[in-house]
Each structure stands twice: as C-alpha cells, then as structure tokens.
Amino acid sequence: MATLTPLRRKEAISAYLFIAPFLLWLIFLMGGPILAAFFLSFCEWDLIGQLHYVGFHNFNEMFGFAKLTSVHQIITQGPVTLTSITTNAGAVLTLPSPSVFQEPATLAVLQGGPSGVMIQNLATVHGFLGFLLKTFGFTLLPNDPRFWSAMYNTAYITFLSVPIGMVLSVVVALLMNQKLKGIEAYRAIYYLPSVLGSGVAMAVLWKWIFNADSGLLNYFLSMITGIPISECPKWLASEAWAKPALIIMGFWNVGSGMIIYLAGLQGIPQTHYEAAEIDGANLWQQFWNVTLPGLSPVIFFNLIISIVFSFQIFNQVYVITDGLGGPADSTLVMVLYIYQKAFKYYQYGYASALSLVLFAVIMVATWVQFKYSKWVHYEGELKK
Amino acid sequence: MSQPQNNFWDSKRRQERIFKIIFTVILVLGAVTMLAPLAWMLSTSLKTPTQVFASPPIWIPSPLQWSNYPTAWSVSGIFATDTWYFLWIKMRGITFSTYAWNTLVISVLGTLGTTLSSALVAFAFARLRFPGRDTLFLLCLATLMVPAQVTMIPSFILFKTLGWYDTFLPLIVPAWLGGGAYNIFLMRQFFMTIPYELDEAAKIDGCSNLGLFWNILLPLCKPALATVAIFSFVYNWNDFLNPLIYLDSNANKTLAIGLTNFVSLYGQDYHLLMAASLIISLPIILIFLAGQKHFIKGIVTTGLK
Numbered sequence: 001m002a003t004l005t006p007l008r009r010k011e012a013i014s015a016y017l018f019i020a021p022f023l024l025w026l027i028f029l030m031g032g033p034i035l036a037a038f039f040l041s042f043c044e045w046d047l048i049g050q051l052h053y054v055g056f057h058n059f060n061e062m063f064g065f066a067k068l069t070s071v072h073q074i075i076t077q078g079p080v081t082l083t084s085i086t087t088n089a090g091a092v093l094t095l096p097s098p099s100v101f102q103e104p105a106t107l108a109v110l111q112g113g114p115s116g117v118m119i120q121n122l123a124t125v126h127g128f129l130g131f132l133l134k135t136f137g138f139t140l141l142p143n144d145p146r147f148w149s150a151m152y153n154t155a156y157i158t159f160l161s162v163p164i165g166m167v168l169s170v171v172v173a174l175l176m177n178q179k180l181k182g183i184e185a186y187r188a189i190y191y192l193p194s195v196l197g198s199g200v201a202m203a204v205l206w207k208w209i210f211n212a213d214s215g216l217l218n219y220f221l222s223m224i225t226g227i228p229i230s231e232c233p234k235w236l237a238s239e240a241w242a243k244p245a246l247i248i249m250g251f252w253n254v255g256s257g258m259i260i261y262l263a264g265l266q267g268i269p270q271t272h273y274e275a276a277e278i279d280g281a282n283l284w285q286q287f288w289n290v291t292l293p294g295l296s297p298v299i300f301f302n303l304i305i306s307i308v309f310s311f312q313i314f315n316q317v318y319v320i321t322d323g324l325g326g327p328a329d330s331t332l333v334m335v336l337y338i339y340q341k342a343f344k345y346y347q348y349g350y351a352s353a354l355s356l357v358l359f360a361v362i363m364v365a366t367w368v369q370f371k372y373s374k375w376v377h378y379e380g381e382l383k384k
Numbered sequence: 385m386s387q388p389q390n391n392f393w394d395s396k397r398r399q400e401r402i403f404k405i406i407f408t409v410i411l412v413l414g415a416v417t418m419l420a421p422l423a424w425m426l427s428t429s430l431k432t433p434t435q436v437f438a439s440p441p442i443w444i445p446s447p448l449q450w451s452n453y454p455t456a457w458s459v460s461g462i463f464a465t466d467t468w469y470f471l472w473i474k475m476r477g478i479t480f481s482t483y484a485w486n487t488l489v490i491s492v493l494g495t496l497g498t499t500l501s502s503a504l505v506a507f508a509f510a511r512l513r514f515p516g517r518d519t520l521f522l523l524c525l526a527t528l529m530v531p532a533q534v535t536m537i538p539s540f541i542l543f544k545t546l547g548w549y550d551t552f553l554p555l556i557v558p559a560w561l562g563g564g565a566y567n568i569f570l571m572r573q574f575f576m577t578i579p580y581e582l583d584e585a586a587k588i589d590g591c592s593n594l595g596l597f598w599n600i601l602l603p604l605c606k607p608a609l610a611t612v613a614i615f616s617f618v619y620n621w622n623d624f625l626n627p628l629i630y631l632d633s634n635a636n637k638t639l640a641i642g643l644t645n646f647v648s649l650y651g652q653d654y655h656l657l658m659a660a661s662l663i664i665s666l667p668i669i670l671i672f673l674a675g676q677k678h679f680i681k682g683i684v685t686t687g688l689k
Contacts, residue, residue: 004515008513011512011513011514011593012512012513012514012515014512014592014593014594015508015512015513015514015517015593016514018504018505018507018508018512018593018597019504019505019508019509019520019562021501021504021505021560021561021562022501022505022520022524022561022562022568023520024561024562025558025561025562026520026523026524026527026562028542029535029539029542029558029561030527030530030535032538032542033534033535033537033538033539033542034530034534034535034538036538036541037534037535037537037538040537040538047541047544172414175407175410175411175414176411178404178407180404180407180408180411186411186415187680188672188673188676189415189418189419190414190415190418191672191676191679191680192418192422192669192672193418193421193422195618195668195672195679196665196668196669196672198618198619198622199621199622199624199640199664199665199668200622200624200640200643200644200664201643201660201661201662201664201665202661202665204643204647204657204658204660204661205421205422205424205425205658205661206421207647208425208428208654208657208658209421209424213437214436214437214439214441216420216421216424216441219439219440219441229439252418252421255418259679259680308529308531311531312531312532312533314624314625315622315624315625318624318628318644319624319643319644319647322647322648334533335533335625338533338536338537339625339628342536342537342540343629348537348541351537352537352538355531355533355534355536355537356534358531358533358534359530359531359533359534362529362531363529366529
C-alpha cells in the first residue's frame with residue numbers, strides 16, 4: 001500500500017469514521033457470528049451448562065444413517081400384539097417394545113439400527129425409504145429423519161414456487177407494460193399484497209382462507225368443480241396438501257417480481273422490436289427473440305434472489321402451524337427446524353450446524369445457477 | 385393501391401383492439417384475485433361468529449359489527465393455560481395498545497437508525513477515497529448472500545451475554561450500525577448519481593466532509609432516503625423472527641407476536657382474528673398508498689445492476 005499524503009490520510013481517517021458503524025456491524029454481527037457458528041457447530045451447548053466440544057457428532061447426527069435389512073415378512077389377520085419374531089431360519093428376534101397392529105397387514109421385519117429390530121407395515125410405508133424397502137428389501141434409518149424432512153420440504157416449496165412464481169410475475173409484468181388506461185392503479189393493486197405479504201397478519205388470513213370447512217378457497221373450488229366441500233382437500237390440515245397450500249399462498253406475491261420485470265421490460269429498446277417486425281416476426285417470435293433475451297439478466301438476478309429467500313421461509317409457516325411444522329412435519333422447513341432446535345430444545349450447537357448446512361446448500365444452488373448462466377444475454381451497452 | 389392498405393390497417397387495428405380487451409379482462413380478473421383476500425379479511429372482521437361460518441359465504445354482513453375491533457384490541461393476546469396468570473395479565477392491562485406501542489417504538493427507532501447510518505456509510509463508499517474501500521464494499525455486498533439464520537444464533541448468544549435479552553436493544557442497535565448491506569448499496573448508488581462538482585465546490589469553500597454530507601448531499605437524497613425509510617419501517621413492523629427470539633416478557637412483545645398468541649388462543653374466533661390482522665396491516669397499507677412510487681423506485685434502482 002502506497003504511503004498516503006497527509007491530505008489523503010485525513011480523508012482516510014474521516015472515511016473510516018463514517019463507515020465505523022458498518023465496520024462494527026461487519027465484525028460483531030456478521031464476521032464474528034459466522035466464525036462462531038462454525039465453532040459452535042462442532043460443540044454442544046445449551047447456554048446454561050458447559051460448552052462441550054463434540055467434533056463431528058452433530059454432522060454425523062444429521063447425515064448419518066443405519067441400514068436395516070428385511071429378514072422376514074409376517075402377514076397378520078387382525079388385532080395382534082407382537083413381542084418377538086421367529087424367522088424362517090429359526091432365529092428368534094425380540095422386539096424392544098411390543099408392537100400392536102389392529103388391521104390385517106403385511107409387515108416387514110427389519111434387522112439393524114440402534115434398537116436391533118424394527119417392524120414396518122408395507123402398506124403404509126411411503127416415500128423414498130418405502131421404495132427402497134419394497135423394491136430392494138432394505139431401508140435406511142436416518143439418525144435425524146426430521147432433518148431430511150426439513151430439507152425435502154424446503155426444496156419442494158422452493159423448486160415449485162420459484163419457477164411458477166417467476167412465470168406468473170413475467171406474465172403479469174407483460175400485461176402491466178401495455179399502454180392501457182389506469183395501468184398505474186393496476187400496478188399498485190398487484191404490488192400491494194407483496195408488501196403486506198411478509199407480515200404475520202397475512203398468514204393468519206391465509207390460514208382462514210384455506211380452512212377446510214369454511215374457507216373461501218374450498219367454497220370457490222366446490223363452486224367451480226362441483227366437488228362438495230367435504231371432499232375438497234383439507235389443505236393446511238392434511239399432510240399431502242399443506243405444502244401445495246403454502247406454494248399457492250406464495251403466488252399472491254407476484255407483485256414484487258412484477259415490478260422488477262416491468263422495469264426490465266421498459267429497458268428493452270423499442271428499436272429491437274421494430275427491427276424484428278420488419279423482419280416479419282409475429283408476436284410470439286418477438287417475445288421469444290427480443291423480449292426474453294432482453295429480460296434474461298433481470299430473470300437471472302431475480303432467480304438467484306428468489307431461491308435464496310425461498311430457502312429461508314419462516315414467518316408464514318410458523319404462524320400457520322403454530323411453530324410445529326405442519327401435520328406430521330410436512331411443512332417443517334429448515335429455518336423452522338433450526339429455530340426449534342435452538343429455542344425449543346436448546347441445542348444451540350446442533351442448530352448452528354444446521355444453519356451452516358443451509359448456508360452451504362444456498363451457496364451451491366447459487367453457484368450452479370452461475371455456472372449454467374450461458375442463457376443470459378447481456379446487451380453491449382452497460383446501464384448504470 | 386388503397387384497397388389492400390385499408391384491409392391491412394383494419395385487421396391490425398382490430399387485432400390490437402381484441403388484444404386490449406383480452407388484456408383488460410385478464411388484468412381485471414387478476415386484480416380481483418389480488419384484492420379478494422383483503423376484502424374477505426375486512427368482511428370477516430365485521431361479522432358475528434355465526435355469520436363467519438355461514439355457507440354460502442356472506443360477503444357483506446349486516447349489520448356491520450364494528451364492535452369486533454375494540455374487542456380484538458382490548459383482548460390480551462398473551463395467555464397461559466393458567467387462569468391466574470390470565471387474570472394477572474388482564475389486570476396489568478396489557479393489550480394490543482402495549483404491543484402497538486412497542487412495535488411503533490422499535491419501528492421508528494429502527495427506521496431512523498437505518499436511514500441515517502446507511503446514508504453515512506454509503507457517503508464514504510461513494511465519495512471518499514480510502515485504502516480498502518473497494519474490498520470493503522465487495523464484502524458488504526457479499527454479506528447479502530449470507531442467510532440470516534447463520535448469524536442468528538451467535539448473535540443471540542452475544543446479545544444474551546450482554547444482558548440485552550428481553551429488551552428492544554437487539555432489535556434497534558443493528559439498525560444503527562449501517563442498516564444492512566441492501567440499504568447501503570441503495571444509498572451508494574444514489575449518491576453516485578450526484579455530480580462530483582458539488583463536492584469539489586464545497587471543498588474549495590472549506591467545507592468539511594461532515595458538512596458536505598449533512599448540508600449538501602443529504603438534502604439531495606430525499607427520494608432515496610424516503611425509499612430506505614419506507615422499506616425499513618415495513619420490515620421492522622412486520623418483523624417476526626427477531627422479536628420472537630429476543631422478547632420474552634409480555635409487556636415487551638410486538639404486534640406480530642401478539643397476533644400469533646392471539647391465534648393460538650382464539651383460534652376459532654376468526655372475526656376477531658381478522659379484525660386484529662387488519663389493525664396490524666393498516667399502517668402498512670396506508671404507508672404503501674402514500675408512498676407507492678418510493679417502493680417501486682427503490683426496487684428498480686437496486687434490481688437492475
């Protein structure tokens with residue numbers, strides 16, 4: 001670094017004073033905490049007792065699993081209580097606790113894992129692990145199944161709501177770009193919901209609208225499709241429909257994306273459209289060859305930001321599920337899980353580790369988008 | 385010659401007109417979809433409990449139950465299942481007024497801090513030369529990528545160690561330390577649109593940096609300041625996770641928390657819930673209606689890099 005003239009030195013000192021608040025923040029509320037989070041994630045601490053260093057235990061808890069192999073199948077005919085199983089080979093396996101089955105079922109007896117023996121009902125086991133069990137005869141028992149639920153739920157919501165939301169925002173922006181009377185009012189109307197959207201009040205409203213019996217949505221649904229309200233999806237009360245409900249709620253926020261795309265649309269030079277028209281392009285071709293490439297930098301930027309934010313969804317989920325994560329963990333998103341682990345179960349070390357994993361996933365997602373960004377078309381002219 | 389030209393213009397104009405009609409219809413449908421939930425919220429908030437669950441739904445109840453609003457306001461939202469605790473709270477008079485006041489204090493002080501400090505920091509990045517300026521600014525932008533949850537827990541531990549748990553300080557002080565990378569970036573972009581000649585003229589007249597900042601540049605930044613202030617106020621008003629973590633005693637809680645407690649206790653009284661929700665949303669709606677163009681301009685300025 002070159003030595004500073006006295007004048008420059010005065011300017012530098014003055015400048016450092018100006019940015020002092022930012023430097024304080026950077027050290028104490030950003031850099032410091034990030035390092036602390038790294039350190040914490042290798043520890044176990046509940047803030048009251050001692051801080052224990054536990055090495056990779058937290059990460060093993062998150063990512064580790066036991067493999068259970070199916071050793072026997074039982075077909076039950078009715079109410080039965082099992083305390084031990086005798087396999088075909090004659091081995092006797094004692095169950096850690098008696099298992100009661102009311103209905104007739106086909107049960108798979110699995111060996112392995114922390115308790116040694118486990119029973120799964122082949123009819124009710126679903127998802128990826130169920131597939132493994134039914135097809136290959138083994139299943140994996142994650143050390144922390146809630147972690148995988150959280151990751152799956154967050155990814156599910158993100159990768160459905162972001163693309164669809166973006167398409168909707170672009171379409172709405174295209175509509176808003178027309179020279180129609182009172183278009184300003186429309187823009188305000190479409191943008192208002194996303195301003196309110198982050199608040200808990202809206203989440204409460206949506207909880208009411210998605211109410212299975214008396215909510216507005218099911219009423220409209222039954223009006224349009226003729227399905228009686230009692231047969232409509234139970235939305236937030238059902239495991240299968242809770243996440244779709246959250247995604248649908250998100251569509252109401254198209255306004256914020258719309259504003260950005262609208263600005264982007266207005267930045268595309270009109271001459272490009274005229275040139276395309278002279279070349280005989282119809283409306284669809286104009287859209288595909290002029291509008292989309294012109295919008296691509298904005299789309300790219302918005303895609304990254306949207307994914308980053310969508311991975312951090314919290315407010316609505318907390319309010320709607322009372323902090324629990326939905327029927328049977330079906331809406332347990334990562335941030336909610338982190339919150340629970342930290343402030344309900346006081347496992348601050350594990351929660352820090354979780355937050356770092358979330359950070360890593362976001363980083364990877366962003367990196368992937370940058371890597372495959374050849375489709376983004378940058379104009380020669382740089383706009384300020 | 386004129387025959388084919390007439391046909392061409394006719395079909396083109398008709399095509400345009402048809403498109404305009406289709407667009408208007410779609411726009412109107414969309415606008416209705418956007419506003420319907422809000423209308424429904426208002427409608428439910430004015431109903432009696434039986435009207436709330438009526439099917440088919442009533443859109444305009446009669447008579448309008450305006451009394452729901454005072455009821456929602458006065459009912460305390462923080463309960464335990466313990467009746468004595470409930471009575472004690474009731475006697476202490478903690479109502480939505482307390483929450484509203486807390487939320488207002490936090491929002492106003494936070495907004496003030498954000499606006500002021502982001503302008504100060506951005507001024508230095510935009511106008512002053514000092515070693516490490518560009519690196520620090522890049523660092524500033526990089527922090528936008530860090531999810532809040534990574535710093536959430538260590539920050540919580542820090543504030544708890546400082547003894548700031550259950551005070552407003554963790555919610556207000558960070559705002560005064562630069563107000564976040566987004567706001568610094570926005571202000572810096574705006575500062576850079578002001579011609580440097582102004583600075584030079586002021587310096588020739590012997591103006592200090594602070595004087596230059598405060599007396600000359602800041603007044604020129606009013607639109608950007610308004611945008612930062614509005615965004616910051618809305619963020620603080622709607623903030624849920626931070627008050628949830630840092631505020632514990634009922635007298636300190638904010639509207640967002642109060643509403644959640646209200647929900648877990650009065651889960652089925654949707655008329656009251658909707659009234660409360662509307663009360664909480666009202667300031668935001670009003671601010672939005674008054675300052676629309678600041679919202680929009682703010683996003684546009686930072687959205688297009």
